[in-house]
Amino acid sequence: MVDQLRMFLDRVAAAVPPPDLVNEITKLAAEFNARLQSHEVAEYNQVAGQLIDLPGRAQLLTPAYTVEELDDQRAAGHVRFGRHHLGNNGAVHGGAIPLLFDDLLGRLALVGGRPKSRTAYLHIDYRSITPIDEDLQFEAWFEREEGRKRVLRGAIRHNERVCAEAHGLFVALRPGQP
Numbered sequence: 001m002v003d004q005l006r007m008f009l010d011r012v013a014a015a016v017p018p019p020d021l022v023n024e025i026t027k028l029a030a031e032f033n034a035r036l037q038s039h040e041v042a043e044y045n046q047v048a049g050q051l052i053d054l055p056g057r058a059q060l061l062t063p064a065y066t067v068e069e070l071d072d073q074r075a076a077g078h079v080r081f082g083r084h085h086l087g088n089n090g091a092v093h094g095g096a097i098p099l100l101f102d103d104l105l106g107r108l109a110l111v112g113g114r115p116k117s118r119t120a121y122l123h124i125d126y127r128s129i130t131p132i133d134e135d136l137q138f139e140a141w142f143e144r145e146e147g148r149k150r151v152l153r154g155a156i157r158h159n160e161r162v163c164a165e166a167h168g169l170f171v172a173l174r175p176g177q178p
């Protein structure tokens with residue numbers, strides 16, 4: 001379902017459908033929404049975002065990324081941004097790139113039994129165009145840990161070319177801290 005929804009977003013972004021088809025699809029989408037509404041659960045019971053083996057852990061906000069290597073210091077894998085992530089001229093929207101890094105670095109910050117943390121800052125350097133509809137490689141790693149502070153870095157590459165780099169501080173939450 002999540003794969004189809006991601007594809008739907010890409011199709012909506014790319015298509016210029018005739019009015020009849022727009023009306024038909026709007027009705028179908030309204031029906032899907034109504035059917036799902038009756039199955040809504042509280043945040044802590046939802047599965048979207050918890051399905052760690054699915055691309056982007058089935059979190060629709062996040063680009064579909066797949067972790068292929070993971071230990072308690074480093075993660076690596078690939079990501080593909082779709083048409084609905086387009087900024088312009090074939091380049092990924094500048095706001096979609098921090099989404100990937102926040103999720104990826106935030107996830108690595110948890111590995112190895114570390115307590116939950118929240119992003120205190122996330123700095124992105126846009127080094128070159130990040131293309132949509134291409135398989136891109138990413139890497140994330142720990143720079144250092146000082147008490148509750150975890151400083152992580154990341155990079156996205158298209159083949160050998162660096163597209164974007166990230167530098168983030170994640171602060172481990174105290175017990176009971178939201």
Ligand SMILES: CCCCCCCCCCCC(=O)SCCNC(=O)CCNC(=O)[C@H](O)C(C)(C)COP(=O)(O)OP(=O)(O)OC[C@H]1O[C@@H](n2cnc3c(N)ncnc32)[C@H](O)[C@@H]1OP(=O)(O)O
Nearest residue numbers: 049050051052102103106107117118119120121149169171
């Ligand atoms: C299957 C599931 C997978 C799950 C995989 C899930 C991955 C998703 C990850 C997503 C993560 C997010 O997006 S989280 C959402 C976005 N972030 C937020 O909403 C956070 C909002 N901010 C906060 O809640 C707070 O400011 C905190 C928690 C970040 C920090 O507050 P605090 O706990 O009171 O700590 P505080 O004493 O202020 O700071 C602790 C230390 O960090 C330093 N520090 C704090 N903020 C900063 C800062 N911006 N820049 C520099 N340094 C800072 C302080 O100087 C201090 O250093 P020293 O004096 O000790 O040296």
